[in-house]
Amino acid sequence: MAHRLSPEEETLFLEKANSAQFADKPPEQIVARLAEEGTYIGSPSTLYRILRRKEALAHRRESRKPRAGMKPNKIPVTGPNQVWSWDITWLKTEVGGIFLYAYTVIDLFDRSVVGWTIETTESEEHAKRLFQRIMRDLGVCPQIVHADNGNPMRGVTLAVFLDSLKVVRSYSRPRCSNDNAFIESWHKTLKYTVGYPSHFSSIEHARRWFADFVEWYNTKHLHSGLGYVTPKQRRSGEAMAIYAKRAKTLEGARLRNPHRWRQGKTASYEPLPVRSYYRPVKEPA
DSSP states (O other): OSSSSHHHHHHHHHHHHHHTTTTTOOHHHHHHHHHHHOOOOOOHHHHHHHHHHTOOOOOTTOOOOOOOOOOOOEEEOOTTTEEEEHHHHEEEETTTEEEEEEEEEEEETTTOOEEEEEESOOHHHHHHHHHHHHHHTTOOOOOOEEEEEEEEHOOOOHHHHHTTOOOEEEEEETGGGGGGHHHHHHHHHHHHHHHHOSBBBSSHHHHHHHHHHHHHHHHOOOOOGGSOOOOOHHHHTTTHHHHHHHHHHHHHHHHGGGGGGGGSOOOOOOOOOOOOOBBBSSSOO
């Protein structure tokens, strides 16, 4: 049929997907990057079909497939520094039962990591110092800081500091991990990326690796929730030009071969709407 890729196009698409540039990327990122470079061969679903037919699809590592869940009430996030979300995750060391603790703060608008630290303990003092450093270095205060209900998140030291700056503190509802879904997504990206160490030999090793990963994540990672641009591109505003370039590439491809767009529409590259559940704390610290 006229809308199908030719055997030569399928071969080219498969070669692109298996190239060193795209070997570890999902079809959505491959198509987005090719469109940015001025090339369009087919849609992500077409590439999925080709890979499936060639038995070249595999679920990376042992992460579970996503499952639908109940959505909480949410508020829109329309710009940077409106809502920051933070959490602590454990990092394994070479000694069983001994962990390091990675504190990460992200901006929900562009998913960028605005600050992090790795420590040997969970502590509200470490959290307070982290927020002090981020706000000093960026020269801004967020409107809302959202977190889970752990002891460092609820600690008085951090609460007094945020309250003194009139930053609204917000906490997830009990047993509702989806209320802090963006930071959970960050943790999964962190720990299921290719090259993530199974153990860290020292806190210096962990900090070096983490610094390199955050730099890659902020400046190289094509984020699905941002329309496959990097957090840095979304934060700087560069993303809009990239969306327009991709749209031009896809529209040109559609005009050259309209039979492949039976519904008459091309894919749209743009960020998903960001809405954050938040439960503000009204009582004084």
